[in-house]
Amino acid sequence: xxxxxxxxxxxxxxxxxxxxxxxxxxxxxxxxxxxxxxxxxxxxxxxxxxxxxxxxxxxxxxxxxxxxxxxxxxxxxxxxxxxxxxxxxxxxxxxxxxxxxxxxxxxxxxxxxxxxxxxxxxxxxxxxxxxxxxxxxxxxxxxxxxxxxxxxxxxxxxxxxxxxxxxxxxxxxxxxxxxxxxxxxxxxxxxxxxxxxxxxxxxxxxxxxxxxxxxxxxxxxxxxxxxxxxxxxxxxxxxxxxxxxxxxxxxxxxxxxxxxxxxxxxxxxxxxxxxxxxxxxxxxxxxxxxxxxxxxxxxxxxxxxxxxxxxxxxxxxxxxxxxxxxxxxxxxxxxxxxxxxxxxxxxxxxxxxxxxxxxxxxxxxxxxxxxxxxxxxxxxxxxxxxxxx
Numbered sequence: 576x577x578x579x580x581x582x583x584x585x586x587x588x589x590x591x592x593x594x595x596x597x598x599x600x601x602x603x604x605x606x607x608x609x610x611x612x613x614x615x616x617x618x619x620x621x622x623x624x625x626x627x628x629x630x631x632x633x634x635x636x637x638x639x640x641x642x643x644x645x646x647x648x649x650x651x652x653x654x655x656x657x658x659x660x661x662x663x664x665x666x667x668x669x670x671x672x673x674x675x676x677x678x679x680x681x682x683x684x685x686x687x688x689x690x691x692x693x694x695x696x697x698x699x700x701x702x703x704x705x706x707x708x709x710x711x712x713x714x715x716x717x718x719x720x721x722x723x724x725x726x727x728x729x730x731x732x733x734x735x736x737x738x739x740x741x742x743x744x745x746x747x748x749x750x751x752x753x754x755x756x757x758x759x760x761x762x763x764x765x766x767x768x769x770x771x772x773x774x775x776x777x778x779x780x781x782x783x784x785x786x787x788x789x790x791x792x793x794x795x796x797x798x799x800x801x802x803x804x805x806x807x808x809x810x811x812x813x814x815x816x817x818x819x820x821x822x823x824x825x826x827x828x829x830x831x832x833x834x835x836x837x838x839x840x841x842x843x844x845x846x847x848x849x850x851x852x853x854x855x856x857x858x859x860x861x862x863x864x865x866x867x868x869x870x871x872x873x874x875x876x877x878x879x880x881x882x883x884x885x886x887x888x889x890x891x892x893x894x895x896x897x898x899x900x901x902x903x904x905x906x907x908x909x910x911x912x913x914x915x916x917x918x919x920x921x922x923x924x925x926x927x928x929x930x931x932x933x934x935x936x937x938x939x940x941x942x943x944x945x946x947x948x949x950x951x952x953x954x955x956x957x958x959x960x961x962x963x964x
Contacts (some may be wrong), residue, residue: 601872695955743785743823844944
């Protein structure tokens with residue numbers, strides 16, 4: 576019985592540590608490291624690389640016109656920039672709108688590529704990239720709107736040869752909605768983390784709204800994967816850098832209802848088991864240096880929230896039974912209270928309660944992703960969230 580108790584305590588403590596580390600401890604450690612580390616001035620290049628801006632779209636007739644008008648209104652030299660719309664087998668008016676726009680702007684280099692099959696965003700990017708002949712490839716979503724200087728900022732960040740990937744800052748515009756506000760609060764914290772990782776060495780993930788890579792370093796990945804997570808991981812494991820430029824800004828609407836946001840998070844976790852496996856490969860800190868530390872704290876510990884919450888609950892329940900101790904019963908009661916608060920938070924107007932609810936559906940979405948991975952239900956395509964358009 577003593578051995579079982581020790582094992583359960585170890586499981587509880589390790590799982591609880593991973594939860595706390597992923598949600599707070601890692602960010603605190605980053606700030607301490609950043610304060611101690613000698614700051615290097617951010618370098619920019621004045622060299623005007625040739626650029627292709629790829630817009631990926633599937634049935635985006637509601638926003639594609641606005642996106643095209645937005646993206647051509649940039650301050651980058653027009654003779655150095657091309658535009659490529661990768662239509663993922665759109666069957667609404669998306670292609671017609673793009674074709675009309677091309678005819679109206681013959682002074683610009685704009686092309687439309689249409690995938691013959693609907694296989695998802697990544698597949699459309701893989702196919703369309705074969706047409707790209709410029710130095711830099713910028714990729715973006717149809718519902719993400721750029722600041723006028725966003726392209727210039729992205730390109731100017733390729734100041735050193737080992738910088739292969741640059742991610743911009745995505746900001747949400749509809750924070751008056753409770754669900755959108757919770758996502759925005761989380762995302763602002765995420766941007767702070769990426770800023771410090773970038774200052775020290777390299778980031779571990781990007782975002783699909785605004786990012787760029789050297790075209791000759793583009794990697795083709797499986798359609799079910801996404802560049803947001805795959806590119807920074809691949810480059811970090813190969814001694815290259817992926818950095819964050821907060822001055823390259825894109826705007827987007829966050830999901831305004833729980834269903835949209837939950838579906839988005841399930842989609843994000845469609846290869847969660849692969850990410851966990853990648854995290855194990857990245858654990859060699861002697862080989863990968865800072866990237867190992869960043870990837871465990873920022874990615875792996877978060878990808879394991881679903882498992883750690885289960886282990887904390889089960890080990891706590893077992894300890895409260897076999898020890899009959901007050902301490903473990905109090906901890907168990909606090910866990911139950913936390914999840915009950917999450918249920919209440921769905922209907923409460925309190926921002927704090929809603930944040931607890933938002934966290935709970937994030938963990939639940941991970942569980943959904945795990946089940947989809949195991950059952951083979953994970954797929955590369957998805958229905959867009961209408962509340963984000």
